[in-house]
Amino acid sequence: MRSSPQPSAPGAIRAARPVPRRTAPPASIAWPNRLAAALAALGLATAPQALLAQDRQAPATLEDLIPDAAVDNPEAWAEEGVEPEARAAAQQSPAIDPGDPLVDDPAIQVAWPDETPIPEPDPLAPEEEIEFADIDREFFRGAPEMKVITLGPELALGFPAEEGSFPQRDELAKRFEALSTVEELQDDDNDDNIAQLAARARADEELLAQLLRVYGYYDAQIIRTVGGTRPGGDSAERGANVRFDIVPGERYSFGAIDLGEIEQAPDGPALRSAFEIETGDPLSSDAIVQEQFDLDRALGETGYPFAEIDEPQLLVDHARIEGDLTMPVRPNGKYAFGEIVSGSPDFLPSRHLQTIARFDRGDIYQRSLEQDLRRAIVATGLVSSVTITKREVAPPDATRPGEIALDVEMTRAKLRTIAGAVGYGSEEGFRVEASWEHRNFFPPEGAIRVRGIVGTQEQLAGVTFRRNNFGGRDRILNVDAYASTIDSPAFDARTLAFVASYERSSTLLFQKPISWSVGFEAVATGERPPANDDTPQQPRQTYFVGAIPLYLQLDTTNDLLDPTEGFRVSGRFSPEVSRSRGVESFYLRSQFDASYYRQVSDKVVVAGRARFGTIAGTAIANIAPSRRLYAGGGGSVRGYGYREIGPHDELGDPTGGRSLAEVALEARIKTGFFDGALSVVPFVDAGTVSTSTLPDFETFRVGAGLGVRYHTGFGPIRVDVGVPINPGPDDSPVAVYVSLGQAF
Template sequence: MAPPASIAWPTRVAAAIAALGLATAPHALLAQDRQAPPGLEDLIPDSAVDDPEGWAREGVEPEARASAEQAPAIDPASPLVDDPAIEVAWPDQAPIPRPEPLAGDEEIEFAQIDREFFRGGPEMEVVSLGPELALGFPTDEDAFPMRDAFADRFEALSTVEELQDDDVDDNIAQLAARAREDEELLGQLLQVYGYYDAEVIRIVGAPGRRGGADDAGAQVRFDIVPGERYSFGAIDLGELARAPDAAALRDAFDIATGDPLSSDAIVEEQFDLDRALGETGYPFAEIDAPELLIDHARAQGDLTMPVRPNGKYAFGEVVSGSPDFLSSRHLETIARFDRGDVYQRSLEQDLRRAIVATGLVSSVTITKREVAPPGPETPGEVALDVEMTKAKLRTIAGAIGYGSEEGFRLEGSWEHRNFFPPEGAVRVRGIAGTQEQLAGITFRRNNFGGRDRILNVDAYASTIDSPAFDARTVAFVASYERSSTLLFQKPISWSVGFEAVATGERPATAGNAPQQARQTYFVGAIPLFLQLDTTDDLLDPKEGFRVAGRLSPEVSRSNGVESFYLRSQFDASYYQQVSDSVVVAGRARFGTIQGTAIANIAPSRRLYAGGGGSVRGYGYREIGPHDDLGDPTGGRSLAEVALEARIRTGMFDGALSVVPFIDAGTVSTSTFPDFETFRVGAGLGVRYHTGFGPIRVDVGVPLNPGPDHSAVAVYVSLGQAF
């Protein structure tokens, strides 16, 4: 315990202060301040410093001094005496008092947004972007003419929009935090459109009490005060003026001083200028990133985008890095340009795609190389160095199909796509089926004599045992064509060919009827084909039409009788997408053989109808005239029509479609269909869409079948029916 002198110190200090005449009340201190008293050091004498206790006793009133002298001495070793006046209960003697929970205050609600104000006053027009988000624009559309595009763009990026799309139980704090992010986003978007002095007014609140019957959720509204739209000031395009085509290139960059400022326009016009440089002979052109300097005093932005054309050039040679694989001469054949043509970037890219389309390479790199620099009046020359990575050249392929009327069909092939470089492919194939067996070899040279032109030479031997005829055939077929591929679908396709066929055929035999003698035919033909295609897809079209014609002048010799005739067929199909999930497709076909009697035409070269690619619901080649035994004999004319709806479903991520269809067709022995036996079939199909085309399964039934027709027919194949 402290000594007695220390215990009495506060009393003595108080007495000393009283002796000095210093009041302790606040008002006294204030009065002392007004009179500017001397400092405390001046009022305390040296004796008080040398003997403060004695000095304090002398300055204390007698009553106070007596009380102090009579105070009992405290023994430092004695324990503290409990003060009976202070009692505190320990926790085991009394419960700890706990605060009562605050009662709910029915008067506390979310900040209210005046509904009329939220809908937009006379100066603002509100665009609602959802239950929790709205934008307010000036009612004068000229003040902010791009409001629709701006609102769509903001909605796609808004974090408040994400919140409401996530369907979370958001509160006002979450909404306010995201509203601040959206406010920054709006400021950036306004600058993209050239509004650098714009203001965004953010309002966050709840129009109705949350949890109540009238709760509409928290809402955010941004009022846009666009201010003045800045314009383009000075435009610096570097060395563009030095290009020979400077005027045309400057026109391609469609931004001029005074145009409304827009960051989007800069990006778009930079792309247009780059494309113009690449398409008008500037393979080495360079464009630096644009820089925009904003001057708020002038309300303009000065654009600097250094351009270096680096000279104008024409195409030189195409140099192959693997001349024994694909020669330079062959690559120049593939290219759609000649030496001396002005350089175009699109033609360089087209050459790269064409090399990839050969199927012989896995990757292609084309490097531009200056051969001769540009002159004052003439362009320079640039060569294209082509480096290729070879792909696997050998392919083993197979396919299997089934038709309830045709039976099974298994196909297999082996192919080397560059057996005779360049692009000379050899293919060996075979077919094993219920009605057909075949073995053949094919030579095919792509890009022969020009881009996308193909030479085919095919030799094969086959046997066919169908309900219409039994044939043993050896054939040699050659054709030169320009046809569509999966990479290059062409609006016009054509082919011209030659056929030499030797076939021994006889009508099919039903039941236990005796077989007829086999008759030998020697046939020579020059088949011609032409097609116009405006569809949007080769295997699964949704829009457009196709019109095709086939003409084949033929000569046939059998049993000493020589006949000349013309086989012709015309096809037309039309496709129309009527909704996002429905495509309606229709097809018509007409065929005829003119010039000789049907007996002089080999059964395999007559016209037939029925099957998966013809009239579904009937067997292959089963529609048309029949002999006394009920076997189809074929005819000299046919007519077919088909209509189907291709309906996408949501099953398997939208890959599955259902296809109701109806087909009809007739075959006649005359040169023009008589429609006396017009067969109709209908059914339902499914399509499973893959990356290489739809897999098709159709089930059809004949609506007016003949006595020998089955009640149902099933077809499985790749691709649409037409």
């Protein structure tokens, strides 16, 4: 933005030109009319060219002293004006030694003035061209009418006490404090620091003037004081500090506003309304920047992909106390989306990119949808960068918008990934998981993943096929086959499984308010109670299970891994059929989860969770132990072993149940350690498992403890230590859990 040259601010002091002093000469001193003759008589006459500065058109009073004849022939003129005796005396005068300025010159004879008083000179009349400012003396003394805002030991700002005279003072003070160079100095009274303070104060004064102009105060006065009494201290407390007293003056307003061709666009009135600055509004550079952004967004969201907005120009008129704004806008036509053209059709073809896009061909162009397409392509994990170029296919006319194509160029990313995870629970033991993945083994977005688990209680090997964006945006097809062994306190199982699902779920880039999945499971598992030293190994019982699991979740939280606000509600329903030893059973497994998060202060988040599960339709003996309900562990009731809560057999091993109820409450408290990355989490958990379809609370267990969270860029690392409040006979006195992410 440009500004016209600014006149002197009201009340500013202008420099006055020197005025000659007029004094009357002493009455007893006679001045000769012929100055050159006197100089020649004294031996002080100079070369002729020394007098060439005499103006031939000089005033008459000066002409009487040095006429034109003296200029033409100064020596002859000097001889005419000096008596022979004086000329002879001058020739006989002794030379004056320049090194002895006190030697008397006998040629100089000046009579001492008599006692006649020297008359008083007449006072000079003031010149109309000189202006004197009206200075508020009390203002310069920091009078009580100034409100002082102290920004630190080195810096303070003074504003008029009447808040209405400058309502932006608090906002300006914060911005000035953030940019001030004075604040960078330490509170040190040595001479070097004082010198630096003075230099930085001058720079800060210019900064403050610029900030005042941002708010439209172009005639503001700033009085800088360096090295005065500290703000808030007594008169004896002296130190190096800077104070700026501000008189903002009158705030300028917007004058004429010129937005170029915006009114000529098909949506001209709507676009003009997006620029919410009108003539007469208070002038503000921040408002110009904000409204330029809003207008640019409106153009991009209503079908103008090629719109141009020039840099705003502000012409400040100090006489009118206004600023005229010129910001040429060229909409350049309205367009609709056309086709999407992939630059790598064998990698991610155009048809697949159209599936990812949230718009159809013929929809009015929206910049946000173009940017969404770019993010979605990056979210596939197959590319490292994406460039989308808009290309005109058909120009707009008076009846319909034009058409543009989106040309997509992609830089391929590394497609193979090796990943791993390590976890530990004092009751579950260690668990190590590793995987290898190729994310585009079957283009487009057909990934294959091989994984394995080695742990104290579980071992698994499996292969998974996954196709992202299958049949629609953010829809995933999963097909998984695995073999596993589980040796837990509840059961010993050898399992083969085939699981397929089609889902729409949240990701780290796109957290969705509604997620769902539908699937199919075919499981063959041989299971038996765990063996111990007191009982012989029992034979396995084989179960063949078929299930159609369904899942639905509503999520209003603000973060997928570490929420601080909102709630989640989800339900799982799995109609199942099981066959074992010639007995066929039908039942419904259901589970409901709800969690709530509330930030009660800047450092404290309170989180709560509830869970209810039930299996209805058959006796517990007809349900494979691995498909029953259990409680206890790091993701359930902390302080107890994994799956240890609930009914037990005569040997003390958990048998699981047909109903489940859990509640949990914790406070996530941030600390100042590790730059605020460390939090402490006190928690209380409780739960019960029953053999009936509704909980009976006969084995209701409560655990409590303290955890820590170390927040990283990919989620918090969790360490929880819990103790059972009402433990059973075989429960350990303490349990430790380590994992990634919050407990819920």
